[in-house]
Amino acid sequence: MLRKNKTESIGYWKAFWLRFKKNKMAVIGGVFVLILIALAILAPYIAPYPYDEPHYIRAFEGPSKDFIFGTDALGRDLFSRILYSLRNACIIGFGSQFVVLIIGGILGAVAGFKGGWIDKFIMSIVDIMFAFPTFLFNVILVTALGRGLFTIFLAIGLTGWAGMARLVRGQVLYLKNSEFVEAAKAAGASTFYIIRKHILPNMIGPILVNLAFGVPGAMMTESGLAVIGMGVRPPMPSWGNLIGEGIGMMMAFPHLLIFPAVTFAFTLISFTFLADGLRDAFNPRSEIS
Amino acid sequence: MNSEPWDFPGLLLNMSNGVVDMRFLKFLLKRLLTIAISMVVVIVITYVLMWLAPGNFFELQRVRDAIARVTTPDDPAYQATLKGFEERYGLNNPLWKQILMYLKGAVVFKFGPSFSDPARNIEDLIKEKFPITFTLALSSILFALVVGVPLGILAALKKNTWIDYTAMTVSVIGVAIPSYVVAVFLILIFSIYLGWLPTSGWEGIRTKILPTIALALGPLASVARFTRVSLLDTLNQDFIRTAYAKGGDDRTVIMKHALRPSMIPLVTIIGPQMAYLMVGTVWVENIFRIPGLGQLFANAAVTRDYPLLVTSTFILALAVMIMNLIVDVLYAILDPRIKLD
Numbered sequence: 001m002l003r004k005n006k007t008e009s010i011g012y013w014k015a016f017w018l019r020f021k022k023n024k025m026a027v028i029g030g031v032f033v034l035i036l037i038a039l040a041i042l043a044p045y046i047a048p049y050p051y052d053e054p055h056y057i058r059a060f061e062g063p064s065k066d067f068i069f070g071t072d073a074l075g076r077d078l079f080s081r082i083l084y085s086l087r088n089a090c091i092i093g094f095g096s097q098f099v100v101l102i103i104g105g106i107l108g109a110v111a112g113f114k115g116g117w118i119d120k121f122i123m124s125i126v127d128i129m130f131a132f133p134t135f136l137f138n139v140i141l142v143t144a145l146g147r148g149l150f151t152i153f154l155a156i157g158l159t160g161w162a163g164m165a166r167l168v169r170g171q172v173l174y175l176k177n178s179e180f181v182e183a184a185k186a187a188g189a190s191t192f193y194i195i196r197k198h199i200l201p202n203m204i205g206p207i208l209v210n211l212a213f214g215v216p217g218a219m220m221t222e223s224g225l226a227v228i229g230m231g232v233r234p235p236m237p238s239w240g241n242l243i244g245e246g247i248g249m250m251m252a253f254p255h256l257l258i259f260p261a262v263t264f265a266f267t268l269i270s271f272t273f274l275a276d277g278l279r280d281a282f283n284p285r286s287e288i289s
Numbered sequence: 290m291n292s293e294p295w296d297f298p299g300l301l302l303n304m305s306n307g308v309v310d311m312r313f314l315k316f317l318l319k320r321l322l323t324i325a326i327s328m329v330v331v332i333v334i335t336y337v338l339m340w341l342a343p344g345n346f347f348e349l350q351r352v353r354d355a356i357a358r359v360t361t362p363d364d365p366a367y368q369a370t371l372k373g374f375e376e377r378y379g380l381n382n383p384l385w386k387q388i389l390m391y392l393k394g395a396v397v398f399k400f401g402p403s404f405s406d407p408a409r410n411i412e413d414l415i416k417e418k419f420p421i422t423f424t425l426a427l428s429s430i431l432f433a434l435v436v437g438v439p440l441g442i443l444a445a446l447k448k449n450t451w452i453d454y455t456a457m458t459v460s461v462i463g464v465a466i467p468s469y470v471v472a473v474f475l476i477l478i479f480s481i482y483l484g485w486l487p488t489s490g491w492e493g494i495r496t497k498i499l500p501t502i503a504l505a506l507g508p509l510a511s512v513a514r515f516t517r518v519s520l521l522d523t524l525n526q527d528f529i530r531t532a533y534a535k536g537g538d539d540r541t542v543i544m545k546h547a548l549r550p551s552m553i554p555l556v557t558i559i560g561p562q563m564a565y566l567m568v569g570t571v572w573v574e575n576i577f578r579i580p581g582l583g584q585l586f587a588n589a590a591v592t593r594d595y596p597l598l599v600t601s602t603f604i605l606a607l608a609v610m611i612m613n614l615i616v617d618v619l620y621a622i623l624d625p626r627i628k629l630d
Contacts, residue, residue, distance in 0.1 A: 025458070128327045133609050135568045136602045137331075139590045143598065144338035220467045227469050228575050228587035243473055247576055250488070254481055261473040265466050272465035 012201065019281040026277020032270035039083060040090040047080035052235035060253050070255045072245065078256065081237040082263050088238055089267065092153040092222045093215040099157020100214055101207070104164025111165065112172025122165065129162035138221060139230055147233045152225065156218045167210055171203045205282035212275035216268045223264065239264040317618070324610045329392065331606060332599060336388045339595050378404070378596065395603065403589070403597035411600045414585065419604065421491060422574070422581035426566040428501045430559065433508035438555070440509075441516025446543070448521065456513060463510025469572040472503035476576075489578040500577045504569045508562040515558050516551070523551035553623050560616035564609040571605075 010018070021027060039046065048068075049055075055075035062070045069078035111122040141155035175181055175198065184194050219239075225231045226240025234241065239260055246257030375381045378401070379390060394400055400411035444456040463471075479499060480488040490496040523529065524547055532542045574583035582601055589597035 127323065128330060131323070131327055131610050131613065132331060132606055133564050133568045135571065136586070136605055139586070140335050140338060140598065140602060143590050143593060144342040216465065224467060224469065224572055227572050229591045230587075240469075243469065244575075247473070247476075250476065250481060254477065257473055257477060261470055261477070265470050265474075268465045268467075268470075269462055272461060276461060 016205070016281050019283075020277055023277040023280060025273045026281070029270045029273030029277060032266075033274050036086060036267055036270060037090060040087040043083045043087040047077075047083045049077040049080045051080050051084040051237055052076065060249075062253075062255050069259045070253075072256055073249070076235075078242075078259055081242060082239075082260060085237045085239045085242060085260070086263070086267065088149060088232060088236065089219040089222060089264075091149055092156065093218045093271075095150075095153035096156035096160060096218040097211045097214045099154060100161045100164050101211060103157065104161035105168050105207070107161070108165035108168025108170075109172055112169040112176065119169075123169070126162045126165050129159070130166075134159045135221060135224060138225065139228070142225060142230050147230065149232055149236070152222055152232060153218070156221050160214065160218065160221075164207070164210055164214075167206055168203065171206060172199065175199045175202055209275065209279045209282055212278045213272070216271035216275070219268060219271070313621075317614075320614050320617070324607070324614065327610065328395075328603065328607060332391060332395070332603065333388055335599050335602065336384065336391070339599075340384050342593075377407070378402075391599065395600075400600045401596060403600075404594040405588075405592055405597065411597055414597075415582070415600065415604055418580065418582045418585050419608075421579065422567070422570050422583055423608070425497075425500060425504065425570055425573070425579065425581060426563065428497070429504040429566055429569075430508060430563060432501055432505040433512050433562070434559075436505075437509040437512030438516050438552070441513040442520060442548070444513065445517045445520040445524070453517075457517070460510035460513045463506045464514075466506075467572070468503050468507060468569040469576055471506045472499070472573055472576045475499045475503050491577075491579045491581075496577075500573050500579060503576075504566055504573050507565060507569070511558060511562060512555065515555060519551040519554050520547060523547045553620070556616055556620045556623060560613040563612045563616070567605055567609050567612075 020030075053076060055071060055077075057075065058067070058071055059073055059075040060071065061067055061075075064070070067077050067079065069082060072078055072081070107122050107126075111119040137159045138155050141158060142152060145151040145155060181194055181198055184198055189197075222231065223238060223240030223243070226238040227244050229244070231238045231240050242260035243257065243264070246253075246260055250257045372381075379387055382390070391400075398412055400415075402409060403411050403414070406414070440456055440460075444453045447453050476488050476499065479486045486499050487496050488499075524543075529542060529547055532546045537546070570581060570583035571586055572583070573579070574581045575587050578584075582605060585597065586601040586605060588594070589601055
């Protein structure tokens with residue numbers, strides 16, 4: 001029987017979805033990420049106790065019915081503290097990527113569109129940012145700005161935009177010189193129309209992938225700051241704080257180390273698998289079938 | 290002896306003939322200049338930030354003293370101490386002069402004393418701590434290569450089998466988890482549960498095993514992933530097909546032809562990985578209580594010891610940048626097709 005050779009034209013997002021859903025690890029990661037984000041948003045309602053409420057006579061308890069992850073040195077509920085760590089990690093993860101998107105996006109776009117000395121100037125800043133170990137810069141910024149949630153995500157955003165700027169510039173240069181943009185120009189489209197209709201939609205994939213990797217990266221940095229004592233001020237919990245405190249008491253009370261480490265690792269892995277899947281799914285060269 | 294194209298590295302050849310390639314010199318000069326400019330920019334930014342930051346180290350000490358009821362800000366003795374302190378560290382100078390004086394000192398590797406230890410110059414501290422951090426970073430990158438490369442080769446040769454899938458899943462996890470979390474898991478398993486290795490310190494070989502592995506796991510995962518992709522890429526090339534066509538078996542083709550060219554690009558990721566390692570030492574040294582540069586840096590940040598913070602940042606960043614430069618030069622020497630630009 002003759003098969004009808006029907007080549008269906010599928011849209012950008014549909015093609016993305018078909019590729020994405022084939023990658024089991026990414027789908028599982030994505031589901032967990034959604035659950036984690038829901039937990040982070042609902043933390044104040046889910047947490048059985050306030051994160052800073054002490055129960056002195058019940059300090060250092062292991063997991064029990066009252067405290068499912070046990071309690072810390074002040075008798076604070078570890079489960080509630082981990083929930084708030086997740087909340088803070090999400091705020092900092094997404095907040096910092098928003099800053100990255102704004103700074104990196106604008107500087108990259110300006111460099112790509114304008115060219116000339118502006119491009120050279122912006123790119124040499126980017127080169128310096130790339131060569132310099134970002135975390136050190138983060139520590140200095142946090143030392144100067146203070147240790148609040150807002151200042152920490154600002155610091156991570158302010159030091160993390162170089163990759164985004166380079167990406168956006170590259171995309172702009174590539175798209176600016178592509179044939180379909182030239183065709184649109186020849187057809188009389190305005191610059192604004194070209195940016196809105198042709199350049200932006202084509203850039204969304206790579207930018208989203210960059211942001212998706214940036215979120216767990218920022219969470220890592222935030223906790224890394226807390227590990228060395230430069231994270232959000234106590235009593236506000238952060239995974240890095242909990243791990244740092246747990247290390248000191250691990251011999252006698254290993255649950256104070258195990259629960260934070262496992263939940264943090266789980267969160268990071270979920271976000272990374274999702275980002276990995278997004279990268280493959282946005283790659284137009286990967287197969288759909 | 291058979292010679293392959295990569296046996297004749299262009300740059301090395303020129304240099305071994307006593308003729309130094311001008312392009313090479315130009316490249317080197319440009320990179321060194323970039324490093325110098327970056328360092329100056331970083332020092333200036335750091336100084337400005339610290340100048341803007343509320344509360345200096347001395348304030349912090351005063352708070353501590355106040356708790357101990359030793360002195361109050363109105364006390365003339367306090368004022369005199371503050372003045373002496375400012376003069377000692379040149380804090381009474383305008384900002385630009387402080388920066389200039391620091392840069393002048395940095396050129397000849399003299400940084401003066403830190404706030405927390407007025408009796409010792411920072412350069413002596415650095416000389417004492419840097420070897421510890423460098424040993425840790427170097428042994429970690431070696432460990433990452435020695436384990437990561439064979440793992441990547443194995444995954445490539447067993448492509449799409451459970452070995453490949455396991456190796457690659459583990460390597461995604463290795464990249465996803467930071468070294469301080471890896472360190473926690475290693476301590477939980479090997480120190481607390483099994484009781485084999487100590488949890489902290491830096492004396493004898495036994496204390497060095499866990500920090501090295503903790504620091505190495507991330508780079509190891511990257512190296513394994515990269516090796517796999519690179520080898521698979523090489524195996525698709527025409528000259529490999531030719532080697533098979535000439536009757537070579539798997540072993541000969543892979544060992545003699547595929548392996549070497551696929552290892553050369555690996556050099557490119559060692560640079561970024563070294564940067565990752567140097568920063569990782571800040572965490573790992575804090576968790577394992579290793580008296581290295583990373584711990585020095587963290588302590589300086591927490592106590593707002595500005596001279597020490599600037600200098601330890603300077604040294605760590607300089608180490609990373611110089612290693613990146615060495616890696617780039619090495620890459621150009623190994624692969625003559627690469628243009629130094």
